Amino acid sequence: MTSRYDEIASNLDRVREAVKSAVTSAARKYEDITLIAVTKTFPVSDVHILASLDVHHYGENRDSDAAPKAAAVPGTWHFQGQIQSNKLKSIASWAHVIHSLDEARHIQALDKVAIHRIGVFLQVSLDGAEGRGGAAPADLSALADSVLGSTHLDLMGLMAVAPLEVSSDQAFEKLATIYGGFKASYPMATSLSAGMSNDFESAISHGATHIRVGSSILGSRPTPQ
Numbered sequence: 001m002t003s004r005y006d007e008i009a010s011n012l013d014r015v016r017e018a019v020k021s022a023v024t025s026a027a028r029k030y031e032d033i034t035l036i037a038v039t040k041t042f043p044v045s046d047v048h049i050l051a052s053l054d055v056h057h058y059g060e061n062r063d064s065d066a067a068p069k070a071a072a073v074p075g076t077w078h079f080q081g082q083i084q085s086n087k088l089k090s091i092a093s094w095a096h097v098i099h100s101l102d103e104a105r106h107i108q109a110l111d112k113v114a115i116h117r118i119g120v121f122l123q124v125s126l127d128g129a130e131g132r133g134g135a136a137p138a139d140l141s142a143l144a145d146s147v148l149g150s151t152h153l154d155l156m157g158l159m160a161v162a163p164l165e166v167s168s169d170q171a172f173e174k175l176a177t178i179y180g181g182f183k184a185s186y187p188m189a190t191s192l193s194a195g196m197s198n199d200f201e202s203a204i205s206h207g208a209t210h211i212r213v214g215s216s217i218l219g220s221r222p223t224p225q
Contacts, residue, residue, distance in 0.1 A: 008049050011217045019211070022204040033204060036078050038196075038214030040065060041221045047073045050217075059099075059212050063087045070094035080159075080193075080212060082133045089113040099123065099159040099193050099212075102135040107146045107153065114152035121159035121193045121210075122147070124178055126171050134160065137178050144186050157191035157209070158182060168199035172206035179207065 002010075015035070023030050037050050038059040047058060047069055058073070060066030061081025067090060070077045079091050080099040083106045091098065092110060097119040101107055110118065122143050125134030135143060140158070147155040158179050162171035172194055179192050195203025197216035204211065215221065 004046070005049050005052075008046065008218060009053055011219065012050075012053055012055065015213055015216050018201060019204065022201040026205045028204070032209060034191075034210045036080075036210060036212045037217050038080075038212050039069065039218065040214065042218050044069045044072050046218055047075075051075065055217075059214070063090050066091075067094050078212075085109060092118060097121070097156065099210075100133055101143070101147075102133055104143060104146045107143065107150065111150040111152050117152055117154055119154045119156045120147055121156050121191065123159045123161075124175070126160050126174055127163040127165070140178075140182055141185065144182070144189070148186075155186060155189050157189040157193065159193035159210075161196075162194075162199055162203075168195075168202040169206075172199075172203050172208070176206040 019033055019035065020030055023033060034057055035055065036057040036059040037055050039047050040060050040062060051073055056075040057078060058075055059078040059080050066077065066079065076096045077094055078097045078099060079095040083100055085106065088106065088109050092114045095118060099121040100123045101120050102123045122140055123134045124137055124140060128136065144155055147153050160175045162168045175194055183189055191209045192207050193210040193212065194208040195211040197213050200211040200213055
């Protein structure tokens with residue numbers, strides 16, 4: 001029977017090879033890609049295995065699940081879920097990077113409760129759909145200015161999730177255009193968070209620097225108890 005270590009190691013090898021192939025096709029460098037292993041719903045034992053396999057960026061979307069894992073395993077912890085105001089103080093205690101800021105009030109609240117510097121991505125909506133999170137492209141400048149005016153936050157760049165109703169290539173081509181204009185105004189925002197297990201290769205081809213990969217590394221998510 002295959003051990004959990006062997007299962008994760010084998011999956012991780014496949015993902016890393018796919019990343020290498022994608023960056024080669026895009027005439028980019030492997031070192032330019034930050035692989036975030038999305039550990040949400042998986043046990044801390046899996047995070048320890050990832051650490052032993054030289055993965056040190058971990059993604060979570062629930063504060064209550066993430067806080068004890070972050071306390072147990074050193075690394076760079078990324079929060080990528082939708083923001084709830086009442087969770088910000090706790091999130092700020094363990095997260096080093098937050099991918100899902102899309103409202104000025106959350107930026108201001110986060111800055112007040114942060115106890116260390118936090119890198120932030122502004123989430124942009126690619127389809128204007130309600131409920132998925134993400135600011136309209138026209139609102140990004142005001143949000144960026146709010147981050148730049150903060151005390152504890154560093155503007156890293158933009159984040160987006162590809163809408164289900166269009167191809168990933170179409171979605172990430174649109175994101176690349178939005179990001180190009182944004183980066184021209186905010187040259188310090190050198191990062192683009194896009195791509196998950198089913199579309200990270202497309203995201204890399206359109207300039208993603210941070211990819212958020214869960215099931216392709218850790219397998220199907222455990223059924224909630």
